[in-house]
Amino acid sequence: MKVCKYISIVMCCFGMIVSIGLSQESQDIKPREPLYYLGLYGAYNRTIHTADFRELPGFPNCCPKFATTTGSGVSFGGLIEFELTPFIKLQTRVGFGTFGADFSVPETIGNTPITQNGRDTTTPITVAHFLGSTINAVSIEPTVALKFLGGLYSRVGLMPDIYLQVISCNVKR
Numbered sequence: 691m692k693v694c695k696y697i698s699i700v701m702c703c704f705g706m707i708v709s710i711g712l713s714q715e716s717q718d719i720k721p722r723e724p725l726y727y728l729g730l731y732g733a734y735n736r737t738i739h740t741a742d743f744r745e746l747p748g749f750p751n752c753c754p755k756f757a758t759t760t761g762s763g764v765s766f767g768g769l770i771e772f773e774l775t776p777f778i779k780l781q782t783r784v785g786f787g788t789f790g791a792d793f794s795v796p797e798t799i800g801n802t803p804i805t806q807n808g809r810d811t812t813t814p815i816t817v818a819h820f821l822g823s824t825i826n827a828v829s830i831e832p833t834v835a836l837k838f839l840g841g842l843y844s845r846v847g848l849m850p851d852i853y854l855q856v857i858s859c860n861v862k863r
Contacts, residue, residue, distance in 0.1 A: 727771040731783065735763040739791040739823070746821075753795050753819035761791025767829070779835040781845070790824040827851040 740758050745751035767785020774780060797819060801812040833847030 723773070725772070729769045729771075730766070731769060731785070732766040733764065735765055735787060735789060737761045737763065737789050737791060739793075741793065751819060751821075753821075754797060756793045756795060756819075756821055759791045759793045761789065761823075763788030763790060765829075771835075777837045779837075779843070781833045781835060781847075783829070783831040783833075785829050785831075787827050787829060787851075788825070789827065790822070792823070793819075793821040795819045826854040828854060 738758070738760050741756045743756055744753055765785055765787035767783055769781060769783040771779055771781040795818070796816055798814055798816045800814045802815045803810060803812050805811075806813075829849055829851045831847055831849040833845045835843040835845045837843050
């Protein structure tokens with residue numbers, strides 16, 4: 691009798707433990723999602739500058755015309771992203787970028803008088819007109835990302851720049 695009583699108590703306890711374990715497995719436990727994501731970004735910038743001028747005010751120059759050139763720089767900054775729904779995210783980037791370029795225009799000046807070996811003569815001379823520019827900007831870029839086709843996102847936003855130094859000129863002749 692006593693043995694049956696102990697076996698019944700052990701079986702009841704075992705049954706309760708198994709049923710508690712099974713009920714916890716059947717519940718969907720969702721992993722915690724972060725409220726926001728933080729990140730860093732960096733980029734190499736290749737820029738194309740087009741111009742149509744001979745000289746800048748306050749910088750006299752005899753260059754025929756500054757036209758087109760390319761430049762390079764870097765961009766870096768941070769970003770924060772909030773998920774509003776599984777299909778819509780808000781993202782904001784704050785960064786710094788450099789977008790400068792150097793203009794160089796060669797010009798051949800003919801019949802330039804020079805003294806060579808004690809004799810006065812004329813010769814064509816080639817000179818280079820150089821204008822270096824530096825453009826630094828801080829940017830703030832709020833965007834909205836829309837998810838479609840499974841995992842692809844399309845981003846729409848604005849990127850206003852605050853120019854720290856519009857043009858820093860270095861003119862050489």
